[in-house]
Amino acid sequence: MKKLVLFGVLLSLLSTHLIAQQVQSKVKFPKGKLFIIGGGDRPDALVKRMITEASLEANDYVVILPMASEEPDSAYFYAKKQFVNAGLRTVNCTISTKQSLSSSALDSLANAKLIYISGGDQTRFMNSINGSAVRAVIEKAYLNGAMIAGTSAGAAVMSKEMITGNELLHKEYRATPQVIEDGNIEIKEGLGLLTSAVIDQHFLIRSRHNRLLSMVIEYPSKKAIGIDESTAILIKNGWAEVVGISQVIVYQNPTKSKSVGNNKLGAKGLKVDIYLPGEKFAL
Numbered sequence: 403m404k405k406l407v408l409f410g411v412l413l414s415l416l417s418t419h420l421i422a423q424q425v426q427s428k429v430k431f432p433k434g435k436l437f438i439i440g441g442g443d444r445p446d447a448l449v450k451r452m453i454t455e456a457s458l459e460a461n462d463y464v465v466i467l468p469m470a471s472e473e474p475d476s477a478y479f480y481a482k483k484q485f486v487n488a489g490l491r492t493v494n495c496t497i498s499t500k501q502s503l504s505s506s507a508l509d510s511l512a513n514a515k516l517i518y519i520s521g522g523d524q525t526r527f528m529n530s531i532n533g534s535a536v537r538a539v540i541e542k543a544y545l546n547g548a549m550i551a552g553t554s555a556g557a558a559v560m561s562k563e564m565i566t567g568n569e570l571l572h573k574e575y576r577a578t579p580q581v582i583e584d585g586n587i588e589i590k591e592g593l594g595l596l597t598s599a600v601i602d603q604h605f606l607i608r609s610r611h612n613r614l615l616s617m618v619i620e621y622p623s624k625k626a627i628g629i630d631e632s633t634a635i636l637i638k639n640g641w642a643e644v645v646g647i648s649q650v651i652v653y654q655n656p657t658k659s660k661s662v663g664n665n666k667l668g669a670k671g672l673k674v675d676i677y678l679p680g681e682k683f684a685l
Contacts, residue, residue: 433547434547436636440629442607448645448646464492464493465495466493469522475494477522493514511540511543519551520554521556522554541594555603557603560595561594561597561624562592563600564589564592565600566588569588570585581666582616583667599624605630606651607631610628615667618654619659619668619669626654628653630650643681644679651675651677657670657671
């Protein structure tokens with residue numbers, strides 16, 4: 403009898419595994435990749451991995467979008483250094499809300515193997531491309547096989563629900579919220595290249611746990627991913643791999659738990675995972 407029960411359990415597990423494989427095989431992921439950097443210094447090994455995964459060769463070019471910065475020209479100058487040192491050319495595609503890119507610049511963007519978004523202010527970046535052809539070109543390039551990379555603000559814009567960094571209930575800027583409150587974290591629309599998760603950056607060094615805990619309670623269907631400085635996640639085919647020198651924290655709310663008392667958020671059964679360089683997790 404015990405053997406029959408064990409056989410039944412094994413058969414059930416095998417069936418579940420086969421169904422999962424079939425579902426996975428039917429999912430159509432974008433042909434492109436995302437390389438999402440948590441800000442800070444970019445170690446040479448991290449940049450090399452980005453270039454390799456983008457299938458770039460010497461004299462290929464990288465398009466840099468520096469519009470998140472208050473000083474785009476300076477952001478472009480500093481962003482291009484490591485790419486130039488690796489033997490690549492760079493193209494500066496700066497756009498403001500009062501301008502549009504030339505057709506040749508749009509062609510460069512559309513045909514780039516790697517599009518890199520600098521740090522600064524994620525809301526500034528989205529304001530610069532909303533309503534322009536640039537946004538559609540970025541999305542199409544990603545679907546067709548390009549790598550879209552970004553650091554700091556350039557990381558925050560990757561997800562559909564974008565953390566702006568502002569608090570709705572506390573007008574003075576703080577690097578991280580001091581409390582976990584209902585309706586406090588300001589969310590705007592990002593690029594939406596990553597739809598299953600929300601991204602936060604400079605995560606461990608600035609101790610931004612309160613922000614992501616608030617997010618995972620208020621957006622329980624999303625993974626809340628905190629990426630530390632000098633660290634990235636490489637996303638391809640539905641998986642994320644940690645690249646760099648530090649950790650990536652992932653919060654989940656599997657039971658969609660949420661309670662509110664005196665405007666403070668509560669939740670039960672939250673899940674937290676800490677991933678080290680080289681480790682992978684499913685999206």
